[in-house]
Amino acid sequence: MTANSGAPLIEMRHIDKAFGPVRALAGVDFHLGAGEILGLVGDNSAGKSTLMKVLTGAYRRDGGEILVAGEPVDFASPRDSRERGIEMIYQDFALCGNMDVGQNIFLGRWPRRLGLFVDRNRMYGDAARVLDRLKVDVNSVHAKVESLSGGRQQSVAIARALSFEPKVVIFDEPTANLSVMATAKLLETMAELKRQGVSQVIISHRLTDIFEVGDRVMVLKRGVNAGERLIKATTEKDVLELIVAGAA
Numbered sequence: 001m002t003a004n005s006g007a008p009l010i011e012m013r014h015i016d017k018a019f020g021p022v023r024a025l026a027g028v029d030f031h032l033g034a035g036e037i038l039g040l041v042g043d044n045s046a047g048k049s050t051l052m053k054v055l056t057g058a059y060r061r062d063g064g065e066i067l068v069a070g071e072p073v074d075f076a077s078p079r080d081s082r083e084r085g086i087e088m089i090y091q092d093f094a095l096c097g098n099m100d101v102g103q104n105i106f107l108g109r110w111p112r113r114l115g116l117f118v119d120r121n122r123m124y125g126d127a128a129r130v131l132d133r134l135k136v137d138v139n140s141v142h143a144k145v146e147s148l149s150g151g152r153q154q155s156v157a158i159a160r161a162l163s164f165e166p167k168v169v170i171f172d173e174p175t176a177n178l179s180v181m182a183t184a185k186l187l188e189t190m191a192e193l194k195r196q197g198v199s200q201v202i203i204s205h206r207l208t209d210i211f212e213v214g215d216r217v218m219v220l221k222r223g224v225n226a227g228e229r230l231i232k233a234t235t236e237k238d239v240l241e242l243i244v245a246g247a248a
C-alpha cells in the first residue's frame with residue numbers, strides 16, 4: 001500500500017450523529033492518509049470523540065458513509081473495526097487496575113496451552129516484546145496496572161492497541177493528564193509509529209503537541225467542519241482562530 005495510490009486509507013463522508021436533541025455531528029467529512037498524523041481539534045463538545053467513536057463502531061452513525069481503502073464499511077462495534085486495523089485509545093485507558101501489565105495487554109485473549117492453561121511464559125514474553133517495540137520500560141510485565149503512573153498506564157493501553165498490529169491508531173486526549181516527560185515520550189512513540197507506516201489521529205487541546213508530530217490539523221466546531229491546514233503551512237495562531245471562529 002502506498003500513500004498516494006488514490007483513495008485515502010480512511011474516508012468519512014457527511015457523517016451525522018445525534019444524541020436525542022443534541023446534534024453532535026452534522027455532515028462531517030474526514031479523511032486520513034497512510035502513514036499520516038492528523039491532529040483533530042476543537043472546543044469542548046465539538047464532536048471530536050464522537051466522530052472517532054463513529055469511525056470505530058463504538059457509536060452507530062445516523063447518516064453518512066465510511067470507507068476504508070476505498071471500500072464502504074459498516075462497523076457494528078470496535079471489534080469489527082479492529083479486524084480492519086483500527087484501534088482507539090480512550091482518555092481513561094479502559095484498563096483493569098487490579099490485573100498486571102501482561103494480563104491487561106492480552107485481556108480477553110490470554111494465550112492457552114492445550115487450550116486450557118494460561119501460557120504465562122508466552123503471555124509475559126509477548127507483552128515484553130510489545131513494550132520493547134514501543135521502547136517503553138514498564139518496569140515489570142508482572143506489575144499491577146493500578147500501581148503505575150499515568151504515563152505508564154497509558155503505555156500499557158498503547159501496547160495493548162499495538163499488539164493487534166493496527167494500521168490506524170486514534171489517541172483521544174492522550175497528553176491531558178501526562179507529565180512533561182511522559183508527553184515527550186508519547187510524541188516520540190507517535191513519531192516511531194509513523195516511521196513504521198501507522199496512520200494516527202491525535203485529539204488534543206495542546207496545539208504544541210500537534211505541531212510537533214502532526215502532518216495536518218482538522219478543526220471541528222459544534223459538530224461541523226471548521227477548516228483544515230497542513231502543519232507546515234500554518235501557525236498555532238491561525239489554528240486557534242479556526243477553533244474560535246471557524247473557516248471564513
Ligand SMILES: Nc1ncnc2c1ncn2[C@@H]1O[C@H](COP(=O)(O)OP(=O)(O)O)[C@@H](O)[C@H]1O
Nearest residue numbers: 019022024042043044045046047048049050051
Ligand atoms: N454517549 C453520549 N450520550 C449523550 N450525549 C453525548 C454522548 N457522547 C457525546 N455526547 C454529546 O455530543 C456532543 C459532542 O461530544 P464529544 O464528541 O464528546 O465532544 P468532544 O470530544 O469534542 O469534546 C456533546 O454535546 C456531548 O455532550
Ligand SMILES: [Mg+2]
Nearest residue numbers: 048049050172
Ligand atoms: Mg472528547
